[in-house]
Amino acid sequence: MSDDAGLQALREAARLSPDNLPLRQHLAGQLLAKGYLAEAEAEFRAVLVLAPKHPDIIAGLAEAFVRQSAHGPALAALEPLLAEPGYPPRLGILAARALMGEGDMGRAAYRYFEAISRDASLADPDLAGRLTPGGPGSPWPPPAAAPPPIPATPANSSTAEVERSGVTFADVAGMETVKEALRIKLLLPLQQPELYAAYGKRAGGGVLLYGPPGAGKTHLARAAAGELGAAFVNVGLADILDMYVGSSERNLHATFDLARRNRPCVLFFDEVDALAGRRSDMRHAQTRQLVNQFLAELDGVDQSANEGVLVLAATNVPWYVDAAFRRPGRLDQPVFVPPPDAAARAAILRILCRDKPLAEMDFDAVARVTEHFVGADLKGLVDRAVEAKLQQSISAGRPIPLSTQDLLAAAQTLRPTAVREWMATARNYVLHANDSGAWDELMPWVKGKW
Numbered sequence: 341m342s343d344d345a346g347l348q349a350l351r352e353a354a355r356l357s358p359d360n361l362p363l364r365q366h367l368a369g370q371l372l373a374k375g376y377l378a379e380a381e382a383e384f385r386a387v388l389v390l391a392p393k394h395p396d397i398i399a400g401l402a403e404a405f406v407r408q409s410a411h412g413p414a415l416a417a418l419e420p421l422l423a424e425p426g427y428p429p430r431l432g433i434l435a436a437r438a439l440m441g442e443g444d445m446g447r448a449a450y451r452y453f454e455a456i457s458r459d460a461s462l463a464d465p466d467l468a469g470r471l472t473p474g475g476p477g478s479p480w481p482p483p484a485a486a487p488p489p490i491p492a493t494p495a496n497s498s499t500a501e502v503e504r505s506g507v508t509f510a511d512v513a514g515m516e517t518v519k520e521a522l523r524i525k526l527l528l529p530l531q532q533p534e535l536y537a538a539y540g541k542r543a544g545g546g547v548l549l550y551g552p553p554g555a556g557k558t559h560l561a562r563a564a565a566g567e568l569g570a571a572f573v574n575v576g577l578a579d580i581l582d583m584y585v586g587s588s589e590r591n592l593h594a595t596f597d598l599a600r601r602n603r604p605c606v607l608f609f610d611e612v613d614a615l616a617g618r619r620s621d622m623r624h625a626q627t628r629q630l631v632n633q634f635l636a637e638l639d640g641v642d643q644s645a646n647e648g649v650l651v652l653a654a655t656n657v658p659w660y661v662d663a664a665f666r667r668p669g670r671l672d673q674p675v676f677v678p679p680p681d682a683a684a685r686a687a688i689l690r691i692l693c694r695d696k697p698l699a700e701m702d703f704d705a706v707a708r709v710t711e712h713f714v715g716a717d718l719k720g721l722v723d724r725a726v727e728a729k730l731q732q733s734i735s736a737g738r739p740i741p742l743s744t745q746d747l748l749a750a751a752q753t754l755r756p757t758a759v760r761e762w763m764a765t766a767r768n769y770v771l772h773a774n775d776s777g778a779w780d781e782l783m784p785w786v787k788g789k790w
């Protein structure tokens with residue numbers, strides 16, 4: 341029987357038994373494998389009605405979309421599952437392909453690296469190359485003035501850079517509780533070492549900042565470095581993760597060494613869940629090895645190894661971080677970075693607008709209509725209003741100051757990003773997987789109205 345005759349027989353059988361889920365799923369899979377993409381899409385859609393939220397069917401549908409370059413529909417199909425804890429990593433790879441198709445390289449890289457940190461067998465060197473700035477086949481633009489290449493030797497392969505932070509806590513609006521927690525944990529021990537020594541405490545260790553995306557975790561970390569007059573090293577996943585065995589561990593070690601050579605230094609790991617995931621979730625020794633290396637670096641070879649190195653790490657999914665990171669001296673203090681309330685939103689808007697030509701402003705009015713907006717959303721709002729104002733100023737031939745009305749108009753055109761979904765996921769963990777009490781701090785938040 342030829343391929344197509346086989347398919348024809350399957351189609352006929354499915355037509356006669358429209359409720360036979362395994363049969364129809366098999367047909368959809370065969371259609372996809374043989375490249376009948378539109379028909380595969382239609383069949384997967386029909387099967388999804390029989391088994392809503394089935395991850396294999398959603399994966400099939402999303403693949404049919406991606407292969408037809410329908411990236412938006414692929415993401416729409418995947419998103420409900422991606423919002424759930426412990427979703428199958430291969431869905432993350434499909435999301436990475438779709439996001440890359442939409443040109444959203446940052447989120448694509450995040451999804452890809454998170455997926456392979458949970459299942460290394462999904463690694464795809466071609467995709468990884470295209471997601472790493474400057475990698476083979478990468479569509480990312482090269483840096484404007486490319487620095488001379490530094491040969492990557494095993495002893496020094498960190499691509500992270502040392503910055504001097506220009507912002508302090510004065511640039512972080514609201515978040516008084518979070519700032520206070522960071523002051524006690526990070527700043528006071530360095531500013532008043534004698535007092536701490538008297539109580540047998542050392543400066544060092546780290547803080548895990550967690551909360552919805554865009555709520556200001558990176559901004560806070562940078563401000564903590566500025567507040568302290570410390571160097572700031574901002575480590576992204578691409579600085580560490582490498583597909584070759586042993587290289588990621590070497591990169592991680594080199595990054596810690598960079599911070600140790602520049603102490604006092606705030607070493608900031610964004611999206612740390614991809615480097616510090618739960619080892620029980622990992623099927624591959626290689627990814628577990630990276631987590632072990634990270635724990636070893638935090639502990640240091642001796643008492644003074646990490647003196648003056650303050651590790652801040654951020655994650656949107658703290659429940660994926662291995663519990664071993666919460667032991668004393670490691671990322672022992674989880675700090676929740678909440679979405680801003682109305683007063684904090686007004687304060688964030690004031691900071692974001694402070695160097696712009698302004699009319700009389702009523703930031704409270706804007707704060708009232710931007711419920712569920714986080715800092716990153718508010719930044720997007722101000723950027724949009726400023727762009728519109730620039731256009732008007734160019735037409736008028738004179739600078740026209742930004743007004744409350746401009747911000748209100750921009751707010752109308754934007755939707756808050758991810759807070760509601762984030763709270764729904766957090767609620768699952770807080771209510772159903774909070775044995776150790778690790779997420780007690782979130783309890784009043786997830787019980788609120790979102």
Ligand code: ADP
Nearest residue numbers: 512513553554555556557558559688715716719
């Ligand atoms: P996260 O790391 O949590 O995803 P970011 O720190 O990247 O979020 O926040 C995005 C942007 O939002 C920041 O660059 C900053 O301009 C703005 N922002 C967020 N929170 C605040 C705040 N409390 N005060 C002032 N600006 C803020």
